[in-house]
Amino acid sequence: MPELPEVQTMVDDLNAVGLPGKIITKAHVYWERTIASLSVNDFKGQVQGRIIKRLYRRAKYLVFELDAGWHLIVHLRMTGRFELNARLGSRGNHVHVILQLGDLGYLMFHDTRKFGRFYLTLSPCCLLGKLGPEPLGKRFSAGVLGERLAGRRRWIKPLLLDQHFVAGLGNIYADEALWRAGIHPMRIAESLTQTEIKALHRAVRYVLRQGLRNGGTTLGRGQSNFQSLRHRRGSNAPKLKVFRRTGLPCPRCRQPIERMVLGQRSTHYCSVCQPVT
């Protein structure tokens, strides 16, 4: 579910409620495979009593920087999210990890599909080191994008989804950015012209910033959809131009939006605004 704007929204909301400075007083684990890097016992032993020094986002990871060099790195995958509850109460159906944070309450990791992962490590670089540039960072210029595209013969959309190429884009924002830039998802990366590279660079940043501004994209009403803390839903869905809009008119030219599967991912585009050649 969550891409850069959704993860950043989650991080911002956790910071806003005062997570930094809190101590993880106790950890409960109800689905062992959520803890990816250590045994559940070692995880509890190492995480309990640690202070959360700061929380930030890298790519689609939430990074909890703890004391003594430890980092708790969480990937929400498709349906992960955090809830903050005052009391332990009756644990919801899909809550797989609970971190007790002193007087702040209980940070509950809710994840219907159970794909989300917690990595507790002293070497955050192992996970974060090989990721591509942050698309909203200073280092990600049109020039850098061009350099990274050079010599690549893959289709542009799967390349945009590759976190080693650029970090944080997912299926929604990749489709939206390509539509905005007028680039067909199957264009060969190295064939993009300078004009197209600039347009794509602008489009990527535009759609991500827009998503951020709206607190993320929430589709539908089910519990598997994105919610930030306190069940806050994102309001970016009405801004989407092509994603899950198959058959509806392109906002630019009224041609019905088409859908195809690329690299096993549903892909939405306008065949008029995004010609193959």
Added chain:
DNA sequence: AAGAATGTTACATG
């Protein structure tokens, strides 16, 4: 009621 779903990765094949 079958198919799809906002993500990643291991493995196989070319």
Added chain:
DNA sequence: ACATGTAACATTCT
């Protein structure tokens, strides 16, 4: 090394 496809993870939603 690069590129591409498939299956797997597990459950819910349409």
